[in-house]
Amino acid sequence: MRIVIAGGSGLIGRNLTRSLLEDGHTVLWLTRNPRLSDRAVIAAPPPAERTTRSFSGSGASRPGPIPVSWLAADARPEDELERHAPLDAAVNLAGTPIDGRWTPAKKRHILESRLRATAVLLELLARLPAEARPRVLISASAVEARLPVPPEAETGPTAAVLRERGLSFLAAVTRRWETAAGRAEALGLRTVFARFGVVFAREGGAFPRLVLPYRLFAGGPIAGGWAWVSWVHIADVVGLIRLALEDATVVGPLHVTAPNPATMDAIGRAVAARLRRPHWLPVPAFALRLALGEMSDLLIRGHRVLPEEALARGYAFRFPTVETALQDLLSPPKAESGPPA
Structure with a gap:
């Protein structure tokens, strides 16, 4: 397949690119920094592998993604893109990272970066001849687009706050993002909204920050620990995107989460047990709000979302439980032994 990826240098894009390249597919990166492509993929460790090895593998050099300059x-x-036509798929992962304090300027950038990249991508695909366009667009989103309220919220200490606030900022962003990406249907593209949960990966995202307090013997329940977390291992993120690439029946929302969501308290206790550290120091909700502002809602609100679309299609999760994910992510990588002398 020939796959175009916008936002390929991010956590998900790097791991997806590596998986596709290793299976012999052609990957084109829409990027503002064409010199970044090979270096970014080399920096991404293979998902869920115990060994560390160079991108070139055992001596045989592999081609990296083809950089395509855009947004200039x-x-x-x-x-x-026409030189590599016909294209098979486009994956839109572009957008400013959501980490950091959500100031008014940051929130504006989070929204506008996603809407602009999506609009430019669709304009680009529209300029291609119909026979050169991809058959499918997979556009990133988040589980907040669904905005479920966990059962505990009805009786938990923040139930009134949840009811009063209604639609969260991130839910509003993801809904507008999906609306923008949905215009791809007018171009004849099968359109999938990959609604990501909290991605667990060694090399970035929320997971290293979640684990750090436990490594420092300062881990404990966050905001009471009752909030549900719809998490997913990076290897299954890649697997579910590839399911959407290859299965023409996948259309619309695809919830990219593990089949066994867990509460913040359960995840914390599992991390503590794996690292042999205590789970003792509580972090109250008001302290999170002081430190993170509105972004603290991601830790205080609960999202219990199941990957119904993937399960209905028989997708076999490599890491279905928190325990199996932690066994992989918190085990030290083993160096690959070299060829015999």
């Missing part, structure tokens, strides 16, 4: 005034990405 003089860029003509359609020329490069």
Whole structure:
């Protein structure tokens, strides 16, 4: 397959790119920094592998993603894409990371970066001849687009706050993002909204920050620990995106989460047990709000979302439980032994 990825240098994009390249697919990165492509993929460790090895593998050099310049005034990405036509799929992962304090400027950038990248991508695909366009667009989203309220919220200490606030900022962003991406249907593209949960990966995202307090013997329940977390291992993120690439019946929302969500308290206790550290120091909700502002809602609110679409299609999760994910992510990588002398 020939797959175009916008936002390929991020956590999910790097791991997806590596998986596709290792299976012999052609990957084109829409990027503002064409020199970054090979270096970014090499920096991404293979998902869920115990061994560490270079991107070139055991001596045989493998091609990296093909960089295609975009989002610049003089860029003509359609020329490069036509040279590799026909395309099979486009994956849209572009957008400013959501970590950090959500100031008004940060919130504006989170929203506008996603809407602009999506609009530019669709304009680019529209300029291609119909026979050169991809058959499917997989556009990133988040479980907040669904905005479920966990059962505990009805009786938990923040129930009144949840009811009063209604739609959260991130839910509003993801819904507008999906609306923008949905315009791909007018181009004849099968459109999938990959609604990501909290991604667990060694090399980035929320997981290293979640684990750090336990490594420092300072871990404990966050905001009471009752909030549900719809988490997913990075290997299954890649697997579910590839399911959407390959299965033409996947259309609309695809919830990219593990089949066994867990509460913050259960995850914390599992991390503590795996690292042989105490689970003792509580972090109250008001302290999170002081430190993180509105972004603290991601830790205080609960999201219990199941991957119904994947389960209905028989997808076999590599890491279905928190315990299996932690066994992989918190085990030290084993260095690959070299060839015999």
